[in-house]
Amino acid sequence: MAELSFTLNGQAQSLTVDSGTPLLWVLREHLAMTGTKFGCGMGLCGACTVHLDGNPIRSCSYPAEFVSGRHITTIEGLAAKDDTLHPVQQAWLEMNVPQCGYCQSGQIMSAVALLATNQSPNDADIDAAMSGNICRCGTYPRIRKAIHRAAELSVQYYQPVTNAEAES
Amino acid sequence: MSLTSNLSRRNFIKSTALLGGGLAIGFNLSGCSKTPPYPNMNPTSLQTNAFLQVTAEGEVILQLHKSEMGQGVYTGLTTLAAEELKMSPALITVQHAEFHPDFRDPEFYVMITGGSSSIRLSYDTVREAAATLAAILKSAAAQQLNVAESSISLRDGKLVHAGGEIAFADVIATARSVPVPELVTLTSPQDFQYIGHFNGRLDALAKVTGSSQFGIDVQYPKAMTAVLIRSPHLGGKAKSFDAIAALAKSGVRSVLDVDGAIAVVADTYWQARQAASAVTVEWDKGPLANVSSESLRTERYDLLDSESGKNVEEVGEVGAATGDTIEEIYDVPYLAHATMEPMNAVAVVGPESIEVWTGNQSPDIALSAIADATGYKREQVRIHNQMLGGGFGRRILSDYLVEAARVAQLSGYPIKLVWSREDDMQNDFYRPNSTVRMSATIDGNNVTSLQSKVVAPSIMGQFVGAVSNTLMPEWVPNGLHNTLAGLAASSDPAATEGLISSEYQFPYKRTDYVMQETTIPIGYWRSVGHSQNAFFLESFVDELARRTEQDPLQFRLSHLPADSKQRRVLEEVAKRASWGSPEPGQFQGIAVHESFKSMVAQVVSISVEGTKIKVHKVVCVVECGLAVNPDIVVAQMEGGVIFALTAALKGEITVVDGAVQQSNFHNYEMLRLNETPEIEVHIIESAEPPTGVGEPGVPPLAPALANAVFAATGQRLRQLPLRLA
Numbered sequence: 001m002a003e004l005s006f007t008l009n010g011q012a013q014s015l016t017v018d019s020g021t022p023l024l025w026v027l028r029e030h031l032a033m034t035g036t037k038f039g040c041g042m043g044l045c046g047a048c049t050v051h052l053d054g055n056p057i058r059s060c061s062y063p064a065e066f067v068s069g070r071h072i073t074t075i076e077g078l079a080a081k082d083d084t085l086h087p088v089q090q091a092w093l094e095m096n097v098p099q100c101g102y103c104q105s106g107q108i109m110s111a112v113a114l115l116a117t118n119q120s121p122n123d124a125d126i127d128a129a130m131s132g133n134i135c136r137c138g139t140y141p142r143i144r145k146a147i148h149r150a151a152e153l154s155v156q157y158y159q160p161v162t163n164a165e166a167e168s
Numbered sequence: 169m170s171l172t173s174n175l176s177r178r179n180f181i182k183s184t185a186l187l188g189g190g191l192a193i194g195f196n197l198s199g200c201s202k203t204p205p206y207p208n209m210n211p212t213s214l215q216t217n218a219f220l221q222v223t224a225e226g227e228v229i230l231q232l233h234k235s236e237m238g239q240g241v242y243t244g245l246t247t248l249a250a251e252e253l254k255m256s257p258a259l260i261t262v263q264h265a266e267f268h269p270d271f272r273d274p275e276f277y278v279m280i281t282g283g284s285s286s287i288r289l290s291y292d293t294v295r296e297a298a299a300t301l302a303a304i305l306k307s308a309a310a311q312q313l314n315v316a317e318s319s320i321s322l323r324d325g326k327l328v329h330a331g332g333e334i335a336f337a338d339v340i341a342t343a344r345s346v347p348v349p350e351l352v353t354l355t356s357p358q359d360f361q362y363i364g365h366f367n368g369r370l371d372a373l374a375k376v377t378g379s380s381q382f383g384i385d386v387q388y389p390k391a392m393t394a395v396l397i398r399s400p401h402l403g404g405k406a407k408s409f410d411a412i413a414a415l416a417k418s419g420v421r422s423v424l425d426v427d428g429a430i431a432v433v434a435d436t437y438w439q440a441r442q443a444a445s446a447v448t449v450e451w452d453k454g455p456l457a458n459v460s461s462e463s464l465r466t467e468r469y470d471l472l473d474s475e476s477g478k479n480v481e482e483v484g485e486v487g488a489a490t491g492d493t494i495e496e497i498y499d500v501p502y503l504a505h506a507t508m509e510p511m512n513a514v515a516v517v518g519p520e521s522i523e524v525w526t527g528n529q530s531p532d533i534a535l536s537a538i539a540d541a542t543g544y545k546r547e548q549v550r551i552h553n554q555m556l557g558g559g560f561g562r563r564i565l566s567d568y569l570v571e572a573a574r575v576a577q578l579s580g581y582p583i584k585l586v587w588s589r590e591d592d593m594q595n596d597f598y599r600p601n602s603t604v605r606m607s608a609t610i611d612g613n614n615v616t617s618l619q620s621k622v623v624a625p626s627i628m629g630q631f632v633g634a635v636s637n638t639l640m641p642e643w644v645p646n647g648l649h650n651t652l653a654g655l656a657a658s659s660d661p662a663a664t665e666g667l668i669s670s671e672y673q674f675p676y677k678r679t680d681y682v683m684q685e686t687t688i689p690i691g692y693w694r695s696v697g698h699s700q701n702a703f704f705l706e707s708f709v710d711e712l713a714r715r716t717e718q719d720p721l722q723f724r725l726s727h728l729p730a731d732s733k734q735r736r737v738l739e740e741v742a743k744r745a746s747w748g749s750p751e752p753g754q755f756q757g758i759a760v761h762e763s764f765k766s767m768v769a770q771v772v773s774i775s776v777e778g779t780k781i782k783v784h785k786v787v788c789v790v791e792c793g794l795a796v797n798p799d800i801v802v803a804q805m806e807g808g809v810i811f812a813l814t815a816a817l818k819g820e821i822t823v824v825d826g827a828v829q830q831s832n833f834h835n836y837e838m839l840r841l842n843e844t845p846e847i848e849v850h851i852i853e854s855a856e857p858p859t860g861v862g863e864p865g866v867p868p869l870a871p872a873l874a875n876a877v878f879a880a881t882g883q884r885l886r887q888l889p890l891r892l893a
Contacts, residue, residue, distance in 0.1 A: 018418050018439060025438045029393075034385035035378020037557070038437075039508050040589040044833040047508060075378030089376040096367070096799055099807055100238030101375030102382060102508040102557030127842035134833060136508045136558050137238045138810025140844040142803070 002065040008033070009077025023067055024048045024059040027074060035075040035105050039134070046133030049106035050074045056113040075105035078112065088112050091150035099137035107133045111147050120151050207231060207266035214340045216304055216348070218270035219297040220249060226337030228253065228325065229261045233271035234290070235281040235529045236264075237559030238807070239862040240800035242371045244287050245294050247796055251355055251363045252298035254322035257370060264553040267531045279532035282564055282692060284764035284860025287796055291857055292354075299352035308343035309334050357794065357855055367799040371555070383527035383554040384512045384586065391514060391582040392421055394575045395440040397430040397447055398595055401826035402688050404454035406430055414443040422579050423447060427541075431575045437586050456826030459686060461502060461601065464823075468603035468623040468684055469497070477621060477682035481668040488675035489619075491611025494715065496708065498606060498886045500700040502821035503599035503693055504592075504836060509557020511587040513572035517542070522549045522573055527556035529563040537566035538573045549573075560811070561692035565597055593836055594828040597691025598821055600625045602663070602700045606708040609676075613716045615727070617676035620667050620704065625687035626660035627696070662692075666701035666763060666867065671732045672709070672724075688823055694811055695866040698763040702867030703816075703874065703888060706759035710875040711884060720758055720875060721747055734760050736852060737769040737789045744850055745771035745787035754784055757876025759868040764860025766792040770809070772872040773845075776880045779892040783813065783845040783873065791852035793859045798851060801861045805849040808865020814839040816870040818889055 002019045005012070008031065017026055027033045027050070036059060039047030043058035050059045051073040078086040085093070088111050098104045107130070114121055114129035121129070126147050135143070206218040208231060215221035221229050230249050236242040242262055250257040265271055271279045273289055302322055309327040310317040312334070320329050327334040357363075374380035399405060405428030414423050414432060419439035423432050430449055434440035513526035522544055528534050531551040539546040556563055572585035587595075602624035609617045660683070668679045693699060713723030721742050728734045738760050741747070750756045753775050760769040773785040788805045795801040818837045822829045830836035870888060878884050883892060 018436075018442075020442075021436075021438045025436060029436045029438075032387055034381075034387075037382075037508070038384065038510065038586075040833050042589070042832055042834070045508070045589075045838075079377060085376070092376045093372050096369045096372060096803060098238075098369065098372050098375035099240070099803060100236075100508065100556060100558045101371065101380050104375050105378045108376060131840045131842040134508065134838045134840065136506060136560075136811070136838060138807035138839075138844075139803070140810060140839075140841040141806055141847050143841060144844075 004064055004068055006067045006069065007071045009073055017064055019065065021064050022060050023050070023062045023064045023072070026064040027059065033074055033076055037102055037105055039103065039106070044134075045103070045106075046110060047103050047106040049109040049133065051109060051113060054113070054116060056110050075108060078108070086112065087153035088115065088146070088150040091146040091153055094149060095142045095146040097139050097142040097146050099139055103133060103135045104139075107135065107143055111143070111150065114147065115150060115154055119154060121147060206270070207268050208263050214343050216301045217297045218268050219294060220301050222301070222305070222336045222340060224337060224340065226325075226335050227261055228255070228259065228336070229263055231265035231271075232262050233265040233279065234286040235527065235553060235556055235559065235563070236371060237281070237527070237529065237556035237563065239286070239804060240369070240797060241281070241286045243366070243369050243800060244796050245290055246370055247362050247366045248287075248290060248294040249298040250366070251360060252295050252302050253325070254302070254361070255325040257362055257366055258368065259325050262370065266550060266552065267535055272532065278530060280530040280564065281559070282529055282561065284766070284862040284864065287858045288765065288860060295354050296352055299354055300349065303349045303352055304343050304346045305336060305339055307346045308339040311346070312339060312342050363796050364794055364798065366797055369800070380555050382509055382557045383514075383525065384509055384557070386514045386525040386554060386584070388514050388516060388525070388582050388584065391516075391584045392433045392435060392579070393437045393440050394431050394433045394572070394579070394583045394585045395437070395444050395588070396426065396571060396575070396585065396591070397432065397444050397449060398591065399428070399451045399454060400594070401451060401453040401457060402595070402823075402828070403456050403826065404428075404451050407450045407452050409447055409449040411447050414446040417443040417446060421581065424578055426571070426574050426578055429571075431579065433575065433579050433581055433583065441588070453826060456688060459688070459823065459826050461821070461823040464601060464684065464686060465499065465603065467686070468499075468601070471623045471682050471684060472497070472603065472605050472621060475682040477680040479678070480664045480681050481677065481679040483678070484674075484676040486676055486678075489609040489617035491609045491614070491616050493607060493609050495605055495607035496711065496886055497603060498704045498707065499603045500601060500703065500888045501819070502601050502688065502690075502823070503815055503819045504596045504821050504830070505558070505560045505562035505693060506593065506836065506838065507556075507558030507560060507562055510589055510592045511562075511568035512585055513569045514582070514584045515569070515572035515576040516582045517573060517576040520548060523552065524550070524569050524573060525552045525554060526569055526572070527554045527563060528566070528569060529556070529559050529561075530566070533564070534566035534569045537570050541570045542573055542577050560694040561696070562596065564692055589833070590831045593831050597689045599693035599699060600627060600687065600690040604667070604704045606704055608708070608712055610712070610715060615674055615712050615716060617678070618672065618674045618712075619676075619678045621680045621682065622664055622667065623682045623684055624663045625684045625690055627662045627690050627692060628660040629683070630690060662697040664701065665697040666761060667705055670705065670762075671729055671734050672727050673729065674727065688826070688828075694808075695763055695863040698761065698863070698867040699812075699815070700888075702759065702761040702763070703870040706761060706868065706871030707874050707884075707886065710757070710871070710878065714878070719748070724758075724760065733762065733767040733791050737767045737791050740850060740852060741769040741771050741787055741789040744789060744848065745773070747771060751784070755876050755880035757872045757874065757879055759872035759875060761864075761867040763864045763867050764862075766790060766859040766861060766864040768805070768864045768868050770868045770872045772869070772876045774873065774876045774880060776877070776892065781817065781873075781877060781890065781892065783843075785846045785848070786869070787848045787850075788865060789850045789852065790861070790864065791854060792861050792864070793854050793856040795851050796858055801851055802849045804861040805865040806847045808863065809847050809869050810839055810844060812866040812869035813873070816873050816888055816890055820889055
């Protein structure tokens with residue numbers, strides 16, 4: 001058995017699971033956080049992507065005991081506490097990205113990680129960051145557009161308000 | 169002009185029965201309509217029919233009688249209802265419908281989502297249901313205000329009159345006694361506010377925040393997770409098993425034989441999966457031992473010569489087929505659906521009832537299948553549908569629901585059955601392999617005949633035997649079901665659809681079909697027979713154009729009727745894609761194909777480096793009648809192109825000794841974002857009723873791509889996936 005203590009979307013979690021249990025199943029079964037999806041179990045499709053201290057990992061192949069003491073962010077933790085969507089989620093809505101939607105949690109987590117390190121990715125950057133996430137419905141063209149759109153939104157989102165704007 | 173819909177003529181039956189306080193109306197779609205209660209009926213709601221209710225608080229709830237698997241019915245059907253209620257689709261609450269006879273499809277006679285038919289076949293039904301509700305609400309408001317009904321209108325979910333507005337909730341009491349109108353007037357297309365204009369996606373917010381509930385996300389208190397160890401040989405069964413080591417593992421509750429597979433029941437998925445690897449099983453390889461996809465291909469080639477088959481189409485006189493004969497053999501492999509959400513179901517079996525939570529395309533068929541397998545009565549089974557993490561035809565089958573119900577029944581636990589990706593890849597109902605001999609006669613420079621002979625297994629032959637209990641009364645004996653399956657197989661429309669009934673005009677046309685008896689399990693795969701037959705026909709038409717030294721577009725146009733949809737979409741795609749003027753270093757291919765009553769033409773632009781095909785751009789033109797949600801139509805075309813690119817460039821399921829060789833996404837690869845071309849979609853404007861969009865984007869892609877490969881290399885690739893020598 002493995003004792004786990006980690007931070008999940010800003011909240012402390014402590015639980016005991018079988019040694020070797022992948023993080024995905026701890027999230028989905030022990031914690032009933034089902035936004036993170038099971039797709040392949042081998043890290044091939046990206047449906048299970050979450051952030052470990054801000055970096056994207058494939059939770060289906062990541063033993064949960066390795067996350068002890070660290071911060072996990074899942075799709076449920078992206079929006080602000082007042083439900084304001086993350087710019088990537090907002091862009092996903094504007095571009096009507098989801099079809100069946102099953103892979104989109106993983107797609108969004110990969111895109112958020114990309115934009116965290118590269119605020120204006122070009123198509124080649126997007127290709128490199130997103131080719132580990134499979135979408136069977138074929139939403140890739142919209143994912144590409146939505147990442148560009150999220151980059152615009154992020155700039156607006158994070159830009160400090162100038163005096164002129166504040167006065168108007 | 170306004171469209172008046174005569175409900176009586178449509179077998180619309182009227183009932184003034186007050187049930188649960190609701191005003192009840194039913195549609196008699198298939199001659200077997202039952203009275204209420206309707207699924208998800210709220211006793212305090214005003215419920216005018218199986219589709220729509222208004223709650224006491226004034227919330228409008230639509231029962232989604234089609235399964236949302238990405239194709240957009242959640243938004244599309246709501247848009248239809250919204251139009252007649254004059255309120256934004258975003259204001260309507262949507263619930264997954266449980267089975268009810270009124271939700272049966274007027275063409276398939278079961279409650280099913282398939283054949284790209286949801287919007288087409290619901291276009292009148294859902295609008296009429298909403299118009300009826302609208303009429304009753306207006307009539308009730310008029311009665312309460314003592315004004316003429318014509319002075320009441322609907323706006324933004326409220327009833328508007330000269331003196332102000334009334335909420336729906338405030339007229340429900342009066343509405344219960346309003347007689348159901350004999351006639352309802354549907355909104356004229358030129359007055360549409362939402363149909364043709366609404367471009368949001370109502371299910372998107374939940375899907376970008378992780379809150380959308382798929383079958384695999386269903387939580388049932390104290391449910392155990394089960395995994396099944398199936399024979400690696402399709403159709404094989406366990407002879408014996410040893411579970412001593414597995415039962416000693418953490419969390420394991422039970423290991424048992426369930427209809428020839430071994431179920432491992434544990435507290436969690438991971439525990440069940442770990443324990444499954446500790447079970448040893450001795451397998452009977454079953455009926456497909458020694459069968460391989462290679463031996464089946466050889467058999468099909470032999471059958472092309474040895475069997476004459478059944479004539480499916482003959483147009484013109486054989487004597488017109490003058491000149492030299494050319495013939496070529498084309499061939500396609502088995503394909504898996506590979507939905508992103510692996511198969512799963514939650515099943516709870518009680519002494520008198522079975523409840524199942526899952527995402528499925530055909531709850532009507534599944535109810536019968538579960539009843540048959542468990543010995544329960546069909547009326548004792550309930551299915552609660554969820555969002556589907558992809559369907560593509562895979563979830564028309566009931567196998568995974570039946571498995572969950574049987575594990576629950578035999579183990580005594582509430583069960584959540586979860587398949588692994590390997591289970592999914594190796595236990596699919598595959599797109600059939602198929603071989604065709606395409607032939608033509610050419611006299612001088614004129615093509616005088618176009619002929620095809622198909623050898624393929626029959627989806628119908630497998631499917632009808634399995635579903636006929638649903639379609640026919642219980643007293644029909646099993647033997648007759650099998651006979652019907654045999655009849656269906658000998659003229660399986662799926663085997664030749666898309667090869668026959670084409671608009672191409674040649675003096676003589678003929679198609680024959682030879683059924684291949686031996687096959688692994690096969691099923692309906694996005695665009696079904698069109699997925700291979702468009703490749704056969706549109707590649708061979710390209711060959712004929714080259715043989716007669718004509719431009720492939722001009723050749724097609726000169727053999728199509730003047731006013732045909734084919735010509736319209738071909739001319740449009742040629743213009744949009746600058747046909748004949750590719751980018752430097754690129755080569756173009758073109759194809760057109762009608763399926764599910766919609767016409768799609770595509771131009772694919774590629775370059776070739778060594779043996780690597782790079783797809784740069786796909787221009788797609790679709791004529792699908794009125795586009796209810798235009799952006800969803802565009803998305804379906806984009807998705808169809810990408811689905812077809814995966815099949816054309818990568819897809820192949822192979823079988824050795826009855827066992828599928830591929831297991832996961834490393835050896836059954838999907839197109840990825842970095843390989844995705846630019847896709848441009850144009851919808852031909854039309855006021856005709858809507859036709860299919862979920863599947864028609866798939867068929868033309870493979871031939872357009874293969875034709876581009878020929879343009880680039882001079883190599884004519886007649887097998888999928890496309891592999892350059």
